[in-house]
Amino acid sequence: MLMLKAMPSTAGxxxxxxxxxxxxxxxxxxxxxxxxxxxxxxxxxxxxxACALVVVALIVGILVFLSLRGFAAFLPLAGNTGRxxxxxxVFLSTEWAPSSDKFGILSFMxxxxxxxxxxLLVAAPSxxxxxxxxTLLAPGWMKTLMRQVMDLLVGIPxxxxxxxxxxxxxxxxxxxxxxxxxxxxxxxxxxxxMVMIVPxxxxxxxxxxxxxxxxxxxxxxxxxxxxxxSIWRVLIPAASxxxxxxxxxxxxxxxxxxxxxxxxxxxxxxxxxxxxxxxxRAPLIRFLFTPAxxxxxxxxxxxxxxxxxxxxxxVLFAMGLLLFLMTMGIILATRRLGQRGAV
Amino acid sequence: MPITDHQEQKPxxxxxxxxxxxxxxxxxxxxxxxxIFAEQxxxxxxxxxxxKSTFLKCFNRIHEVSSEVRVAGDLEIDGVDIFRGGIxxxxxxxxxxxxxxxxxxxxxxxxxxxxxxxxxxGVRDRDILxxxxxxxxxxxxxxxxxKDRLKESAMSMSGGQQQRLCxxxxxxxxxxxxxxxxxxxxxxxxxxxxxxxLIFELKKEFTVxxxxxxxxxxxxxxxxxxFFWLGRLIEMGPTERIFTNPRDRMTEDYISGRFx
Ligand SMILES: Nc1ncnc2c1ncn2[C@@H]1O[C@H](COP(=O)(O)OP(=O)(O)O)[C@@H](O)[C@H]1O
Ligand SMILES: [Mg+2]
Numbered sequence: 001m002l003m004l005k006a007m008p009s010t011a012g013x014x015x016x017x018x019x020x021x022x023x024x025x026x027x028x029x030x031x032x033x034x035x036x037x038x039x040x041x042x043x044x045x046x047x048x049x050a051c052a053l054v055v056v057a058l059i060v061g062i063l064v065f066l067s068l069r070g071f072a073a074f075l076p077l078a079g080n081t082g083r084x085x086x087x088x089x090v091f092l093s094t095e096w097a098p099s100s101d102k103f104g105i106l107s108f109m110x111x112x113x114x115x116x117x118x119x120l121l122v123a124a125p126s127x128x129x130x131x132x133x134x135t136l137l138a139p140g141w142m143k144t145l146m147r148q149v150m151d152l153l154v155g156i157p158x159x160x161x162x163x164x165x166x167x168x169x170x171x172x173x174x175x176x177x178x179x180x181x182x183x184x185x186x187x188x189x190x191x192x193x194m195v196m197i198v199p200x201x202x203x204x205x206x207x208x209x210x211x212x213x214x215x216x217x218x219x220x221x222x223x224x225x226x227x228x229x230s231i232w233r234v235l236i237p238a239a240s241x242x243x244x245x246x247x248x249x250x251x252x253x254x255x256x257x258x259x260x261x262x263x264x265x266x267x268x269x270x271x272x273x274x275x276x277x278x279x280x281r282a283p284l285i286r287f288l289f290t291p292a293x294x295x296x297x298x299x300x301x302x303x304x305x306x307x308x309x310x311x312x313x314x315v316l317f318a319m320g321l322l323l324f325l326m327t328m329g330i331i332l333a334t335r336r337l338g339q340r341g342a343v
Numbered sequence: 344m345p346i347t348d349h350q351e352q353k354p355x356x357x358x359x360x361x362x363x364x365x366x367x368x369x370x371x372x373x374x375x376x377x378x379i380f381a382e383q384x385x386x387x388x389x390x391x392x393x394x395k396s397t398f399l400k401c402f403n404r405i406h407e408v409s410s411e412v413r414v415a416g417d418l419e420i421d422g423v424d425i426f427r428g429g430i431x432x433x434x435x436x437x438x439x440x441x442x443x444x445x446x447x448x449x450x451x452x453x454x455x456x457x458x459x460x461x462x463x464x465g466v467r468d469r470d471i472l473x474x475x476x477x478x479x480x481x482x483x484x485x486x487x488x489x490k491d492r493l494k495e496s497a498m499s500m501s502g503g504q505q506q507r508l509c510x511x512x513x514x515x516x517x518x519x520x521x522x523x524x525x526x527x528x529x530x531x532x533x534x535x536x537x538x539x540x541l542i543f544e545l546k547k548e549f550t551v552x553x554x555x556x557x558x559x560x561x562x563x564x565x566x567x568x569x570f571f572w573l574g575r576l577i578e579m580g581p582t583e584r585i586f587t588n589p590r591d592r593m594t595e596d597y598i599s600g601r602f603x
Contacts (some may be wrong), residue, residue, distance in 0.1 A: 050575060215443055215445060216447060216449065218447070219443065219449065220449070221408055221467070222403055222405050223513065223516055224433050224434070224436045224460060224464070225433075233459070234449050234459075235562055237449075237450070237451070238450045243507075343596065
């Protein structure tokens with residue numbers, strides 16, 4: 001490297017022309033490899049560029065495909081074999097009966113919202129409180145341990161959670177609380193989702209608290225706060241934009257999850273009417289333990305059985321597009337929140 | 344070693360006797376004995392790392408929150424022992440306010456910053472809180488600048504304003520002692536002058552114990568000056584005497600800028 005830099009300036013200098021032959025050869029050699037490296041650089045550059053372009057093209061392609069197929073239900077496109085639907089009958093109706101030409105997906109939207117909110121109801125406060133405890137109250141080694149455990153949990157494939165729910169959680173609930181009647185429904189799904197998103201929320205909330213300047217805590221204590229007063233009145237509010245981001249990202253994960261939910265939710269598209277009819281049980285019990293369905297579970301269940309171009313198939317794609325837009329919205333929202341938190 | 348050479352009329356507010364202090368195994372203060380008089384400003388000077396901040400923080404025990412500390416010797420406020428359970432640390436911190444080196448306002452409104460302390464102690468009445476806020480901000484010479492924007496975030500203020508807000512926040516709980524750890528080190532000269540003026544006013548009402556690395560500042564605002572070196576109190580006396588006629592060779596070298 002040194003020789004490379006020295007080469008041009010020493011060329012005409014008589015005092016330095018007496019460079020030993022070995023060194024000369026070395027410098028000539030590095031001149032040659034410089035050309036090679038230049039080519040390699042160019043080559044690598046093109047390879048990386050090509051990779052990036054392929055990835056971008058793929059993503060854009062998927063987006064375009066999803067949008068086209070998603071809107072196909074509402075437009076009289078050439079490939080359609082069924083009739084063209086209206087937005088209202090799809091998004092504002094709860095009646096889902098493709099065989100009798102009813103394509104209302106409102107109940108799936110409500111299902112997705114229900115499991116997600118139920119899961120967040122427990123996961124958000126418990127995740128944040130865990131982070132409070134681990135970052136602000138517990139000894140340092142516990143923080144390290146918790147980080148590792150959380151990272152581990154985030155990496156577990158969702159089907160594993162599903163299997164756990166199916167073989168362990170459902171029989172347990174059914175035996176303990178339901179006198180052996182089936183336990184599939186929002187409750188079990190929310191439990192599984194909760195376990196899945198808590199690590200995300202804990203991990204991001206820990207980041208939020210660790211990012212706070214120590215002087216904030218000291219300032220509160222110096223005014224005569226107790227440990228808890230400092231946490232409640234200063235640290236949690238100060239971290240709240242990032243805590244909200246943590247919760248919203250957990251929410252995004254919950255909405256998009258299909259496999260684990262599908263294994264425990266019971267997959268009943270007509271859950272609303274079933275819930276209405278089962279009047280022998282208390283409303284809350286009915287809500288929690290009636291087999292139900294969400295946008296994702298319905299997609300996974302039905303997409304393989306439908307013919308391309310049929311109204312049924314098109315509506316399922318519209319559901320996929322809706323999920324995509326919701327997740328996108330969530331990511332954009334967290335960006336916003338993150339920016340506000342940085343100020 | 345004489346604690347001070349001056350016959351002070353004011354009572355002793357804070358007293359340290361043979362105070363040793365360590366972070367873990369690292370000894371930082373070594374046998375400090377010192378009297379701090381009520382309604383006077385006492386400045387601690389000395390090269391950085393000599394334990395000034397540590398000594399200051401002993402009086403509100405704030406460093407125990409984040410560090411493993413060991414203490415030997417006596418520390419008293421109004422004759423009551425500080426370390427051995429004579430007073431609960433929350434009560435202690437209420438009586439001994441602190442202003443930090445870097446302004447540390449809470450990310451809340453200006454108003455909420457000032458009334459934070461009173462609210463902690465259960466004051467709920469809006470009128471009383473408003474009164475406390477105004478009085479504290481006036482004492483901190485900040486009222487005229489912020490009276491029309493009390494609802495704005497404290498983070499939108501300048502550094503000097505933030506530091507005065509932190510002083511107002513400390514005053515709002517009506518402390519007896521005010522600890523200030525290089526309160527101007529992060530500020531520009533104009534903001535510094537304002538804070539110095541303020542300290543001059545505050546010491547009429549409170550006991551002020553401040554750390555400064557700026558000797559002119561110590562000379563301008565303090566009644567007493569203590570010189571620390573390597574965790575030891577080398578010399579303490581009336582500020583004027585310390586700066587005109589230091590008794591210890593090291594003090595003389597330090598204030599004349601020969602080291603540190
Ligand atoms: N929390 C802490 N843990 C361990 N050592 C510390 C801590 N705070 C300060 N020290 C050490 O104690 C010594 C005195 O520090 P400090 O009181 O901050 O000095 P000064 O304020 O005079 O600059 C320094 O050597 C510093 O490194
Ligand atoms: Mg210091």
